[in-house]
Amino acid sequence: MNLVTLYELLRGPLLWLAFGVFFGGMVLRVILFYRLSKRKDGVIYRFFSWKWLWLSIFRWIVPLNETAKKNPIVTLVGFVFHICLIATPIFLLAHGVLWYESWEISWWSLSEQVADYMTLIVIGCGLFFAIRRMVLPHVRIVTTAADYLLLAVTLTPFVTGYLAYHQYFDYNTVLILHMFFGELMLVVIPFTKLSHFLMFFFSRAITGMEFGRRSAPSW
C-alpha cells in the first residue's frame, strides 16, 4: 500500500469510522447510563433539581470554586489546556478547508499564527501534566500506565499537526501519522476516562443535586 492510498483511506472511510465510533459510542454511553440509572440510581430522579444541576455545572465550568482558589496553577493550566485542545482542531483553517472540500460548509477560523501558538500551548500543558504526575507523590501513586498512554494519545495529534504545518520531516508521512493519531483519539474517547468531556456534566449535575437537597453547595 502506498502513501496515497493510505491517505485516501484515512481521509475517507476511516475518518467516517472514527466519527461514527466517537458519536455512536458517546450516544451509547448516555443511553446505557440512563437505562442503568433508571434501574439502580433512584436517588438522582427522586431529588432531581434543575437549579442545583446548573449551579453545580456552572461553578466548575468557570472556575468559581474552592479547588480553583486553592490550586491556581493547576486550574489555569487545566483551563488553557482544555480550551486550546477543543478550539484548535475545530477552528483550524486547514481543517475548515477539508470540511469545505467535502461538504461545502465553512465557519470562522483562527489565524494560522494563533493556531500555531495554541498547538504549542496544548503540548506544553500536556508536558506540565506529565511532569506533575511524575513529581508529586500523591499524584504519582494514583497514576496508571493508562494515564500516560491517554495523555500521549491526546498529544500526538497536536505534535504531528505542528510538525506537518511546519513541514518538518517528510511531510506526507507526518500528515498520515497526524490523521491516524487524530482518528485514534476520537475512537478511544468513548471507552476511556477521556469520556469525561461529556460525563463531566452528568457527574457534576448528580453531585450538585445530592448536596443541593441538603442546601449545601458542592463547590
Add this chain to the structure above:
Amino acid sequence: MAEKVAVDPQAFKKAVDDRTNARLKMWLEICAHCGLCADTCHFYLSNDRDPKLIPAIKGKKVLEAFKKKDKIDEAFLEELYWTVYGDCTMCRRCTMFCPFGIDIATITSTGRGLCVSQGKVPENLVKTIESYYEYGNQMEVSEEDWIDTLQWMEEELQEELPGATIPIDKKGANLLYTVNAREPKFYPMDISQAAMVFYLAGEDWTMSSKGWDDTNLAMFAGDLKAAGYVSQLVRDAAEELEVKRVAITE
C-alpha cells in the same frame, strides 16, 4: 492452626452486581487521577501527607474489587477491609473539592457493602447491628429502661419547670422527637433539656416507646439490609403515632 478467614467468592460477586449502579461505574471510570482531592482528606493530612491515604486511592481499591468480582482472595479482602473501614469516615469532604464531584464516600460505603457480604465488619459495628435487631436501638436499652428514663427525666424537668411534661406515644402530635441511644444510656439530661425547649416553645410533641433511636450505624457499616430495617423502625413509629414530622437530636 492459623486462623482462616473464609472468602465466599460467589457472595462477593453477587454483592458487586447488586451494588453496581450508573453513578459508581461512571465515577470509577472518569476519575482523572489528578490528585486534587488529596489535601481535603483528614486521613491524608493527619498522617504526614501519606500519599497512600488520598481519597482517589480509596476509589481505586473499590474499583479493583469491582474488577475482581469472584476472583477475590483473603489477602485482597483484608486490604479492602482496612481501606474502607480504616482509611475513610465517609465524610464527603473530598466530594466537594473534586472537579467531577466524584463521591468517594459513596464509593467507600459500597466497598463496605462488599465486605458485609463476607461477614467482614468491625466487631463493634456487628454488635450494634445485633442490638438494633434485638432492642430496636444501638445501645441495648430495653423498652422498660427507656420508659423509666423518660419518666425520671420528666420528674427532674418538673422540679425546674412545673407543668412541663415528656409526652410518650401521644397520637397525632405535630412532632416526634427521636434521640441518639447514647442519650438515655449516658446523658439523659439531654432529653430533659430538649423537653424544656419544646415546652417553652409551646410545641405539640411526643416521644415514642418504640423506634426512637435515630442513629443508623448499620448504614455506616455498609449493611443496607440492616440499615433499611433501622430506618423503618422510626418510620413505623411515626406512622403509628400519626405525627406530622420527625425531629432528630442534635
